[in-house]
Amino acid sequence: MKLTVGDKSQDNPTQQDIEQAVEAARRGGDDIIALEAGEAYLEALHEGDGRFSLGFGDPTGRFDTAEPVDAATTRSILVKYNAGDASWRRECRLLPAAKSPAGRKRIGSEPPVWAIGLVAVAFFAFPLLALLPDSWKEGWLSGIGPVWLVAGPITVMLLALLAHKLLQVRRAAAWPQAAGRITRSEVAARHRQHSDRPTEVINEPAIEYEFTANGTKYTGTRVSIGEDSGGANTEATLARYPVGATVMVHYDPADPGNCVLEREVPKGVAKGCLAILAVLAVLGYGIYRFGGPALTFLEARMGEDRSRIFLIAGGAGLFLLLMFIGSRKSAKQGWNWPSVRGKIVQSGTESYREQVNHRSVVRYAPVVEYAYAVNGHDYRSRQLRPLAVQIGRSQAGAEKIASRYPEGREVEVHYDPANPGNAALEQPNAPWFLLVLALICFGGAVYVSGVLGPL
Template sequence: MPDLPWFVFAILLAPLGLLLGAAVYKTLQVRAAREWPSAAGKIVASHAQVREVRVIDSNREGGYRTEQRNFANIIYEYSVAGKALRNNRVSIGEDLGNFEVAETIARYPVGADVTVYYNPLHPKEAVLERDLPKGLWGCLGIGTAITLVIVFGSALGLNKLSELVSTKLAHPTASPLVIAFGAFGSVIALFALAMHRQAQLAGKWPVVSGIIKLSGLEQYRAAPTDNGPRGQIMYQRKVLYTYIYNNQSYTGTHATLSSNVASSSDWLTRKLTPPYQDGARVKVWVNPANPSEATLEPRALFVWFLWLLVLAFAGLTYYVALHG
């Protein structure tokens, strides 16, 4: 085992621990909900709704950002002890938005009779579905095994790889840099391939008409550095548009497949992300498998920038391997 501080492994495994902790918490909620009594209910509203959600973002000074996401707003009525109540929570699981919106609306049309499970101590707390997604723990088990293999396998193999590379170099002490630059280039290349594949699929999505509601550059400050100074000013294209697919209205926030890319240069951001006029009609490519996912530009122009970075890392790796 490499002589690494314990907190290095703790940092690498922390996301997995949080995920498993959340799964255990939800499992306990499900067990409690199984004891809840039920009441007859009726769906009174069923449509897509846009909500603003707060998303953790460690790259920003405040530690979070806000996003507009589509949700299935299913409102149902039920009564407990003669008192009429309303709720719009469907599942015991957390709804993060932009997921199975159309499927949930189709499953609970207006006027449908439903069974409502409510908390006897707090009858306003209710759900229509009180089971965890099928296969959740199986997927988490596989994911845990893969994560452990990657983390500890990489740690164990890093020294061996460094020793092997050093025997092939004129300057053996440069092997860590060669490995690091090569790894960075490989990761970027995989990301570029994934974006290229996504662009190919998006180009085949059905096209509908949409309307631009908001367009402009978002300016924010990056998270502070380890030394203490405040982070630099960053720029990101902000686009909001509405469209209708299968008689349901949705809101999109991705103008291109690289809409989430931020830069410290407003000029570069403007060049990589085209502007739109508020109120303009646009073509919207919609993912038929998940209508909440859409784009105004299926071509991944940013992928060429990624390939330039891959070439740059490849050249840097080659130079360090030769000259140390």
């Protein structure tokens, strides 16, 4: 057996060597830990949140873990594999690495290249209008600018995403079906890492099913063509697909691994997109129809510079006021959330980079991850307080907050009964600073308007 960590290799590693490699990776190393024996290998990659993704390969193919495992489980698996103990397989779920025939596109979450291109064209279309001759920009083109800046790129993005999903639905409509069986139905916590803000924990329904096509057994994990990102839909999805249930699987005959349980357009998606487009249309028409006369009226009373300041300050104040009203309403609901007992599974800090005045500044955030169970399903969260605005801190400040919740401590977890994945350890507070900022903006708008007297 050979242990490889980064570019360093060691023959016949001991249990201590493996444990030290895992601990070093957990504390910040980004090297891949690999154990190799002949044509087979087992490797572990730290995900940056204390957990590891595992991959196993042999002459039959490549297999990856369905979800990352914690450091203790990773150590146990690697030690057992090194000792030749086949029971390591029972400590994780391995799935065949997804392969798609050349030229075949699988149903996925990523937008197609053409959709990204359309949004880019929409974003840069307005600046390009400045290159047109003045005669072309007269008439109806003269009022397009403000409308397009507000609604143009968003409208194109929504239409592109809707068209992409409708094309996938049309493609899947001709797929054959096969009877399958649900083999896994639980909540999976996914850690979404960002370079400019702290890591998020997202609870999603993890559904797996097996079916046979053309004499070969396949494992599928995708429920629908729409994106099931968890949230309030998690419990309903798990209830529809309990372990052992028989289901009909729709699969691509040229690539059976490309499969779904639901191939119809997700309920509410089309109506939601149409509602957003309708709002944007009304907003765009309002700006186009009344924006010019209103701006002319304000400029006549205040002058060009003061009228623009008035509009910016008033608009910002209205936006902040609406945010405060919505946040206060949500905070009141959070005060009545039920609670369950949970346990701190990770306590520490993490760093990320934030742009401040065109400079990259290192910020720190407390990492307090806790586990809890609702309705028999296991959840994880890092949210300390609902609706709290995440503010970058010094390392000492982040460590002080994390020290209140040491690893292993039992805690009381408050959760949203309509969305158990939304939880917190502390009671919410209304963000009064939003109201203060709104009043400051309104005060600035009133001041520049001249209502209180000439400037």
